[in-house]
Amino acid sequence: MSDKSNDKLSIVLFSGTVDKLMAASVITAGATAMGKQVTLFLTFWGLMAFKKAAWKTNTRFSKDFEDYAKAAAQAMQAKKVPHWLDTLKQAMEIGEVKIKACGLTMDLFDLKLADLEPVVSEVTGVGSFVEESSGGQTLFI
Amino acid sequence: MPAINITKESDARGSFCPGPQMELIRLVRAAKVGDVLAVLSRDEGSRKDIPAWIAKAKHELVGMDPFEDATRFICRKTH
Numbered sequence: 001m002s003d004k005s006n007d008k009l010s011i012v013l014f015s016g017t018v019d020k021l022m023a024a025s026v027i028t029a030g031a032t033a034m035g036k037q038v039t040l041f042l043t044f045w046g047l048m049a050f051k052k053a054a055w056k057t058n059t060r061f062s063k064d065f066e067d068y069a070k071a072a073a074q075a076m077q078a079k080k081v082p083h084w085l086d087t088l089k090q091a092m093e094i095g096e097v098k099i100k101a102c103g104l105t106m107d108l109f110d111l112k113l114a115d116l117e118p119v120v121s122e123v124t125g126v127g128s129f130v131e132e133s134s135g136g137q138t139l140f141i
Numbered sequence: 142m143p144a145i146n147i148t149k150e151s152d153a154r155g156s157f158c159p160g161p162q163m164e165l166i167r168l169v170r171a172a173k174v175g176d177v178l179a180v181l182s183r184d185e186g187s188r189k190d191i192p193a194w195i196a197k198a199k200h201e202l203v204g205m206d207p208f209e210d211a212t213r214f215i216c217r218k219t220h
Contacts, residue, residue, distance in 0.1 A: 080155065081157055
């Protein structure tokens with residue numbers, strides 16, 4: 001579908017709050033729908049959000065807008081907004097999405113690939129991520 | 142309503158951005174060349190996103206018709 005081989009979007013997912021995870025997953029879905037190859041590099045709290053089953057209990061919300069947290073959670077439930085992890089899985093069905101875990105964070109918290117949701121395909125270092133993302137757009141969320 | 146023969150339609154009115162667009166992509170992928178696919182969407186973003194995708198994927202936008210509280214996006218699979 002894509003005209004250019006370098007039609008790619010890379011996202012450094014640092015935050016593990018639900019609002020930002022949602023933003024990252026929707027941008028990923030929209031980009032894959034438009035034919036971009038998307039790579040997510042999970043680091044620190046973004047990686048912690050992908051620990052197995054963490055999505056079931058994670059209700060963290062951005063501190064700077066915490067006064068909205070309750071209303072946002074209620075609205076998402078009432079309007080049946082898909083969970084951010086489901087949105088990511090849909091994006092993976094539509095197009096090419098790679099989800100990679102930061103090696104440093106894995107070491108810091110003694111994590112193995114098996115401790116993460118199966119959508120995460122590999123552990124990688126920042127060097128290879130930067131190399132792979134060069135030439136495309138990169139977002140930090 | 143002009144006489145367009147819609148091969149398959151999906152009701153994505155409960156779906157949020159970019160859900161309806163992704164639904165159309167699924168329909169087009171599963172269809173045969175020449176099929177006409179339609180998606181119902183209430184998502185405001187669809188009005189820009191769906192025509193943009195159809196143009197980029199080089200299919201044909203047959204119509205964007207108001208339907209009840211939504212819009213029916215109609216696309217012909219051209220290749």
